[in-house]
Amino acid sequence: MADHSIQGKVALIAGGAKNLGALIARDLARQGARAVAVHYHSASAQADADATVAAIEAAGARAVALRGDLTTAGAVEKLFADTAAAVGRPDIAINTVGKVLKKPLAEISEAEYDEMAAVNSKSAFFFLKEAGRHVNDNGKICTLVTSLLGAFTPFYAAYAGAKAPVEHYTRAAAKEFGARGISVTAVGPGPMDTPFFYPAEGADAVAYHRTAAALSPFSRTGLTDIEDVVPFIRHLVSDGWWITGQTILINGGYTTK
Ligand SMILES: NC(=O)c1ccc[n+]([C@@H]2O[C@H](COP(=O)([O-])OP(=O)(O)OC[C@H]3O[C@@H](n4cnc5c(N)ncnc54)[C@H](OP(=O)(O)O)[C@@H]3O)[C@@H](O)[C@H]2O)c1
Secondary structure, three states: OOOOOOOOOEEEEEOOOOHHHHHHHHHHHHOOOOEEEEEEOOHHHHHHHHHHHHHHHHOOOEEEEEEOOOOOHHHHHHHHHHHHHHHOOOOEEEEOOOOOOOOOHHHOOHHHHHHHHHHHHHHHHHHHHHHHHHOOOOOEEEEEOOHHHHOOOOOOHHHHHHHHHHHHHHHHHHHHHHHHOOEEEEEEEOOEOOOOOHHHOOHHHHHHHOOHHHHOOOOOOOOEOHHHHHHHHHHHOOOOOOOOOOEEEEOOOOOOO
16 A cells, blocks of 8 residues: 655655745655755745755755756756755655736736746646656645636736646646556645735735635635645645645635636
């Protein structure tokens, strides 16, 4: 019988230095992962990567920080090869890479469109491809999308539109890798209280998103906390492996599909 626990497993977290990715990385170490590879992108995220590595080591796991721009197939291949060389082939691969753009469709430039496609869609495609090649049998793969996939809203055409194909990549990967016992899921959080969210939004939009009655049936802020999301990801990459091929929105009722 396959072992679906996190205990003793090797994990790779793309975008694992800060915010949601960092909390996932720390959580997996606390759950008994043997080693965690922490990918980061910007030079400015190196201090965050170092802090995340230190927290993982303090929890008793091995950790390594690996830097890269993951918008080329070659860079994603290198990330998986470097992970295997540093801490072993992953059992769990989680992709949190993303970038938001909030802008009227009629004002979006070709360069902005291309960047949204590269960061949100192409990187996820090649992450799934390389994860399928490198993750051990009975492994778990998860990639982050957005709750905007369940929304009927203006201004996120390039961002949400670039996350949308990932839903189908997830379905295909789940079918193709399933014979090896590998589960593949996509998780779409609601607007999360991280620095990712605020620069794209004006003060009015932030105030609106904080209005519980407008955005969530629960009597709390309409914003999702990263702590709300991590337990679901923990479950999907362990005992929740029977869920595969699906996109799950975790958002306090912000949008539904
Ligand atoms: N926060 C929200 O409101 C929200 C809501 C729904 C879904 N999400 C999704 O949740 C995920 C995590 O978001 P978060 O809030 O935790 O924010 P975050 O920390 O900014 O996560 C995004 C990550 O993607 C990395 N990245 C950007 N461009 C990259 C590139 N070219 N190559 C490799 N990595 C790159 C960023 O690194 P650098 O910062 O160093 O560039 C960052 O580590 C994202 O996929 C996002 O789309 C976020």
